[in-house]
Amino acid sequence: MLKNFETMLNEYARLCVKVGINLQQGQPLVISAPIEGVDFVRLVAKNAYELGASEVHVNWNDEVLTKLKYENAPMEVFENFPKWFADGQVDFAKKNAGFLSISAQDPELLKSIDPKKIATYNKSASLALKEFRNYTMNDINAWCVVSIPTKSWAKRVFPDVSEDEAVEKLWAAIFNATRMDLKDPIKAWENHIETLIKKSDFLNKNDFKSLHYTSSNGTDLVVELPNDHIWVSGGSTNAKDTYFVANMPTEEVFTMPLKTGVNGHVYSTKPLNYGGKLIDDFKLTFKDGKVVDFDAKVGKEVLTDLLSIDDGAKYLGEVALVPFASPISESNIVFMNTLFDENASCHFAFGKAYPTNIKGGEKMSDEELEANGVNNSLTHVDFMIGSPDMSIVGTRKDGEKIQIFKNGNWAF
Template sequence: MTYDPVRHAVLLADYCVTARPGDRVLISGSTLALPLIEALHRTLLERGARPVLRLSYPTQQEDVQRLASDDVLDSLHPVEIEDARALDASIRILTPTPPVADVPASRAARWRAAQAPVALSRLHPRWNLTLYPTPFGAEAAGMTLPEYETFVARAMFLDTPDPVQKWGEIRDFQAGLITRLALADDVHIVSAGTDLHLSVRGRNWSNSDAKRNMPSGEVFTAPLERSANGVAHFDLPTLYGGRVVRGIDLTFKDGEVVEARAEEGEDVLRAALETDEGARFLGELGIGTNAGIQQPSMNILFDEKIGGTVHLAVGQAYAENGGTNTSAVHWDMICDLRKGGRVTLDGEPFQVDGHFVS
């Protein structure tokens, strides 16, 4: 299967954001993604939409974090906020690039905090986050570029005759999971280094069917803010702010992270948790279901969807799930349950060794 940016663009425009005539649709991404950006721009124009391009060079964000004055780093111009509010839909394209080592974690955290008003304004019903395969993405995933392009295409089901139908099948399967999860109170997650209880009583579960993330394949909610108690070990590494962070261990007491360690990138972890008061509380519990993604690729957009994993995000909760935690941070951390892990709902098995229990 060869990755086809035109096929990708059509799926984004017609399925993910359902572009309509007159819609002001933001396309933001690096110049590395120009083949997809060009295809998406043309597709949106053909649909009668008004595409708005926000192009960046590969290290632009890191340069701002490293070089900006305090005033620029810590604030947004009002025009930026008003411009974001005027959007009808938005598509953000990730382009994996090598991490920039000389950006202090504290400055990166300050920049993310300042961006919060714009980020929140984009959380309208029609937004999507996707990825364009790059050579560094392939290197990070341990693949050749052709292998990585195939990996990306298959994760999005671009290799099927009808990707929209396939995502519909996933939506139906996940709806069945949500029927069970909606009745639960206590969720107990156990794996090597993890023994964590949290409550989801009365919270809404979202069926992530690639409308907002492409690829997708997860169900998620916002745990009760003060309910998490125990320890969690996240064994799949992540990139945060361009830095590799691996081997994360968090200890929760009454919902709050009271201890935090990491085998690599601990300074990044601690800086993120100090961003604001909400950064030490959970905003999300997610359960990955995408059987087409079975190996980590050092990219959270894919890795959090791996079938047989769960992920917890510190920071911002989605209001649609009933969560009230607010933060400039939303950092997903992944726990692999495929070898000896389990999830129970009020003491009843829900997932064992990465497989759902019927």
């Protein structure tokens, strides 16, 4: 057992609601969590009520039941996402709820499942939850994604030790990544966010027209940025002017690309866990923003389905900069969980862009966003492309070139 584990666990639960959601008096909290995490969820609820939550509602999920459903239910079940659930999420959003998601899925849970069922479900869920996701992707409501170990996930990350030891090692890695092993985690997070804000301020001040990515693995990609794009760091401000941190951990500073302005080749550097299946070692070729060719050594059929959700899935919606010398990267652990792996590596995202990454975007209609070069899609899926020797050179509107990343890390 980790030293002072129970104390750290309670502090982690408090960090999730106090810093992650930044829960306010009288605000509801909605938690999505695996049933294996019931003890942690109870701690989160306890801390939420102590901070003044009006209500804590939990959406439970269970890997065993999920797999049984995929193995036995007919295709039409996956074609029809439950409207009552989508309506419930929107109802809580309208009540200014904060949304805490606990991401802890076995990365190979659905390895043996027909990919068409997974693709069908992902599309129907995206359609049904479109209204709800407008509340989170426009930062109208505070939201946060965190993780806890589950036995199945821990054994995927640490396959050579016992189940109990794997869980303990994953807890230690999560506590390290979220700064819970420091003397004053909340103060450490305040300092960390301040550092990220300085990076985003520099990028916004220079107002880059494009970024050129190169790496010895073959990546050679130019990403144009739209006029009035905004770089955002660790946290955001919701419609009630409350500052929250959407991902814990977070090491990224991110913006959006110009939808039609991505050209060249890029190679993935970490596996992508998508809907319980892994996609790994893949290459993408872009022309005028669109994926025109791709290949994957692992999970090509899954990648094909991902890119086929709608036309916008073939374009990028996010450009995120993460130094290779981040605590997560230096742990040398491949988590097979996007929340962690994306914060160990520069990454992009297929699909929908965050409207908050362009000036006034949260008030624009879909047509206005499209006119400003902002990608729209039913999906938003991050994938990792950072490497130890990655170079990123930014070109300003006046033509001046500035080294942003050198040897995988910040150059300024």
